[in-house]
Amino acid sequence: MAKAVIRQAKVGWPRRLWIIRHGESAGNLARDNAEASGASLIELEHRDADVPLSPLGLEQSQALGAWMRALPEESRPTTFLASPYKRARQTSYAVASAMGCTDEDVLVDERLREKEFGVLDRYTRAGIREKFPELAEQRRLVGKFYFRPPGGESWCDVVLRLRSMLGDLQRNHSGERVVIVGHQVIVNCFRYLLERMDEGTILAIDREGDVPNCGITEYCVAPDGCGLLLERTNFVAPLVEAGSPVTLESDRPKGAR
Numbered sequence: 001m002a003k004a005v006i007r008q009a010k011v012g013w014p015r016r017l018w019i020i021r022h023g024e025s026a027g028n029l030a031r032d033n034a035e036a037s038g039a040s041l042i043e044l045e046h047r048d049a050d051v052p053l054s055p056l057g058l059e060q061s062q063a064l065g066a067w068m069r070a071l072p073e074e075s076r077p078t079t080f081l082a083s084p085y086k087r088a089r090q091t092s093y094a095v096a097s098a099m100g101c102t103d104e105d106v107l108v109d110e111r112l113r114e115k116e117f118g119v120l121d122r123y124t125r126a127g128i129r130e131k132f133p134e135l136a137e138q139r140r141l142v143g144k145f146y147f148r149p150p151g152g153e154s155w156c157d158v159v160l161r162l163r164s165m166l167g168d169l170q171r172n173h174s175g176e177r178v179v180i181v182g183h184q185v186i187v188n189c190f191r192y193l194l195e196r197m198d199e200g201t202i203l204a205i206d207r208e209g210d211v212p213n214c215g216i217t218e219y220c221v222a223p224d225g226c227g228l229l230l231e232r233t234n235f236v237a238p239l240v241e242a243g244s245p246v247t248l249e250s251d252r253p254k255g256a257r
Contacts, residue, residue: 011170011171011174012170012174012175012221012225013169013170013174013221013222013225013227013228014079014169014173014174014175014176014177014178014221014228015175015176015177015220015221016075016077016177016178016218016219016220016221017169017177017178017180017218017219017220017228018077018178018179018180018216018217018218019180019182019186019187019190019191019216019217019218019219020064020091020179020180020181020182020187020214020215020216020217021181021182021183021184021186021187021211021212021213021214021215022053022057022061022083022085022087022088022090022091022181022182022183022213022214023053023054023056023057023058023059023060023061023064023087023090023091023094023213023214024053024054024056024057024060024213024247024249025051025052025053025054025057025087025213026044026045026046026051026052026053026054027042027044027048027051027087028054028057028213028247028249028250032249032250035124035125035126038124038126039124039126039127040123040124040126040127040130040131041122041123041124041127042122042123042124044122046086048085048114048121048122049084049085049086049113049114050085050086051085051086051087052086052087052090053086053087053090053091056244056245056247057087057090057091057213057214057247058090058094059244060091060213060214060239060244060245060247061090061091061094061095061214062094062098063214063238063239063241063242063244064091064094064095064214064216064238064239065094065095065096065097065098065099066098066238066242067237067238067241067242068095068098068099068179068238069098069099075177076099076177077095077099077177077178077179078176078177078178079107079173079176079177079178079179080092080095080096080101080105080106080107080178080179080181081106081107081108081109081112081178081179081180081181082106082107082108082109082112082180082181082182083108083109083110083112083113083114083181083182083183083186084108084109084110084112084113085113085114085183088112088181088182088183089103089106089108089181091181091214092106092179092181093106095179095181109165111161111162111164111165112165112180112181112182112183112186113182113183114182114183114185114186115152115153115155115157115158115183115185115186116151116152116153117149117152117153118148118149118150118151118152118153119132119135119149119150119151119152120132120135120149120152121152135149135150143199143203144203145199145202145203155185155189155202158185158186158189159189159192159193162186162189162190162193163193166193166194184210184211184250187211187215187217188202188205188206188211189202190217191205191217191230191233194219194227194228194230195230209248210248210249210250211234211248212234212236212239212246212247212248213246213247213248213249214236214238214239215233215234215235215236216232216234216235216236216238217230217232217233217234217235218230218231218232218233218235219231
């Protein structure tokens with residue numbers, strides 16, 4: 001009788017990993033306008049998952065794709081992963097298209113979705129203090145890393161779903177060059193995991209400023225293959241070189257993030 005052949009998947013890290021925040025969205029603009037006017041609610045035409053890129057966001061995404069296309073062939077991305085939210089998919093599609101790939105080549109993964117804000121969704125900082133004063137106080141006491149609004153998620157919840165993605169990257173994308181397009185909290189939570197940060201460190205980074213739209217955080221595999229090494233964060237040279245404005249709008253009002 002012939003012996004069964006057991007094949008084991010090769011386990012290792014991607015050769016290179018780019019984690020990118022989506023281009024500027026229509027929601028970014030609406031939130032800025034609502035905060036500036038002191039409104040309680042952010043006026044959005046779509047639910048958050050369906051908010052598209054703004055015209056500038058599409059321009060930024062195309063500039064990012066052109067920059068990646070100009071890399072040496074052996075350094076270009078081979079794999080594309082994206083949040084299911086429209087603005088992230090549109091950004092990823094633009095990059096994949098520049099590589100000669102189609103939308104179908106982008107792997108959409110719901111674990112990369114935006115942090116869920118529950119009952120605080122669409123409220124500005126002023127609106128949260130006005131309508132949910134007890135939640136605003138709870139968040140102040142607990143801190144943003146652990147605070148979970150009703151129906152929403154904490155940063156810890158996002159970290160938990162991304163932990164499972166790290167295993168998938170090792171099992172399914174070993175040796176590949178992977179682009180991940182997500183959201184601001186996704187970028188920071190990946191950094192928390194890959195760089196083995198603690199709560200204080202990642203929140204200090206978050207306080208320094210927002211992740212730029214189409215900003216790149218880039219890692220390469222360690223020489224011994226046992227991890228990823230940070231090469232750069234918030235890299236926006238592709239936009240600057242293309243003459244596309246760099247934008248830093250928040251995904252959510254700071255009172256809700």
